[in-house]
Amino acid sequence: MEYTTLGRTGLKVSVAGLGCGGNSKLGLGTGHDKAHAVGIVQRALDLGVNLIDTAQYYGTEAAVGAAIHGRARDSIVISTKHKVSLIDGTVFSVAEILAGLDRSLRALGTDHVDVFCLHTVLPQEYERVLTEVVPPLLREKEKGKFRFLGITEFAGRDPRHDMLARALEDDCWDVMMVAFHMLNQNARQRVFPATQQKNIGTLLMFAVRAIFSVAGRLQDDITELAAAGRVPKWLAEKKNPLDFLLHDQGARNIIEAAYRYARHEPGANVVLFGTGNPDHIEPNIKAILQPPLPAADRQKIAELFGALEGVGLDEIIAKR
Numbered sequence: 001m002e003y004t005t006l007g008r009t010g011l012k013v014s015v016a017g018l019g020c021g022g023n024s025k026l027g028l029g030t031g032h033d034k035a036h037a038v039g040i041v042q043r044a045l046d047l048g049v050n051l052i053d054t055a056q057y058y059g060t061e062a063a064v065g066a067a068i069h070g071r072a073r074d075s076i077v078i079s080t081k082h083k084v085s086l087i088d089g090t091v092f093s094v095a096e097i098l099a100g101l102d103r104s105l106r107a108l109g110t111d112h113v114d115v116f117c118l119h120t121v122l123p124q125e126y127e128r129v130l131t132e133v134v135p136p137l138l139r140e141k142e143k144g145k146f147r148f149l150g151i152t153e154f155a156g157r158d159p160r161h162d163m164l165a166r167a168l169e170d171d172c173w174d175v176m177m178v179a180f181h182m183l184n185q186n187a188r189q190r191v192f193p194a195t196q197q198k199n200i201g202t203l204l205m206f207a208v209r210a211i212f213s214v215a216g217r218l219q220d221d222i223t224e225l226a227a228a229g230r231v232p233k234w235l236a237e238k239k240n241p242l243d244f245l246l247h248d249q250g251a252r253n254i255i256e257a258a259y260r261y262a263r264h265e266p267g268a269n270v271v272l273f274g275t276g277n278p279d280h281i282e283p284n285i286k287a288i289l290q291p292p293l294p295a296a297d298r299q300k301i302a303e304l305f306g307a308l309e310g311v312g313l314d315e316i317i318a319k320r
């Protein structure tokens with residue numbers, strides 16, 4: 001494993017972080033039981049992953065808690081989150097968010113988390129979050145319940161990173177979770193210059209998601225993009241539109257390419273990978289530890305897809 005510093009938190013974190021959400025939710029999202037989920041976390045920890053990202057909303061905190069039980073607490077960096085609202089219109093009060101933090105600590109079996117994030121904050125919610133939620137949360141931080149404050153964006157509904165762009169004007173955020181992948185590169189202009197300048201830690205999500213993992217999905221999306229004139233038509237004529245990445249000096253498969261691509265983006269600290277399949281843990285870590293894709297391949301990805309926005313940011317990973 002390789003370790004890096006999570007921005008101004010100073011935390012030493014593995015460049016590959018285990019995401020306990022997404023569709024997989026450590027396997028709980030795909031019909032597996034808690035013991036399976038615990039095994040996924042333990043395997044990742046045994047392979048040197050020390051950053052675990054969970055959330056109350058995912059229902060995976062108890063599995064993370066069971067997996068870390070008996071391990072040195074200071075050897076593991078735990079990030080968890082609480083929503084400020086739900087898409088059905090429910091808005092969580094400050095009291096509910098603070099109670100949620102306490103519930104997370106109980107589920108995780110710890111007296112503190114390293115990073116506590118406000119989860120999927122929309123641009124229109126940001127001012128309430130800043131003025132009403134952050135001050136009382138920071139008082140909980142003073143009590144030692146969490147060490148650093150983070151915020152995550154709602155990628156599918158905020159594809160231009162408007163919320164993070166606004167949040168970057170404030171100084172309270174130590175960590176930001178950012179959507180970035182080969183066909184969704186606009187954080188390069190809109191987020192990473194400022195996170196680097198302010199030394200805010202970054203956790204990258206959506207590196208693979210559905211677009212690179214569900215069979216046929218990339219071809220479908222490329223076909224739609226080509227029909228709309230957003231990518232060249234020749235790409236849609238290929239069975240594997242990204243096959244130019246697969247060669248001796250390049251990637252062995254598209255998932256490897258996708259994780260490698262995200263990991264080496266300037267401004268990326270940690271690439272989160274979400275899985276419920278124990279067989280995917282080691283290859284994903286190996287992919288994230290590979291060197292950058294060859295410069296010519298990266299340039300081609302920038303030329304072909306650099307202008308795209310809002311691609312591959314599914315809320316739910318539907319099978320075809």
Ligand SMILES: NC(=O)c1ccc[n+]([C@@H]2O[C@H](COP(=O)([O-])OP(=O)(O)OC[C@H]3O[C@@H](n4cnc5c(N)ncnc54)[C@H](OP(=O)(O)O)[C@@H]3O)[C@@H](O)[C@H]2O)c1
Nearest residue numbers: 019020021022024152205206207208209213273274275276
């Ligand atoms: N706004 C937010 O706060 C937010 C939103 C999204 C994600 N996140 C965080 O970011 C993490 C990562 O996002 P993500 O879950 O979408 O992860 P991801 O790594 O981009 O994609 C995971 C998907 O790819 C599949 N996959 C992973 N490795 C594979 C492999 N080697 N071969 C084939 N398929 C593979 C997984 O299925 P298998 O289970 O079959 O491996 C899963 O469906 C989440 O777990 C969560 O912690 C946060």
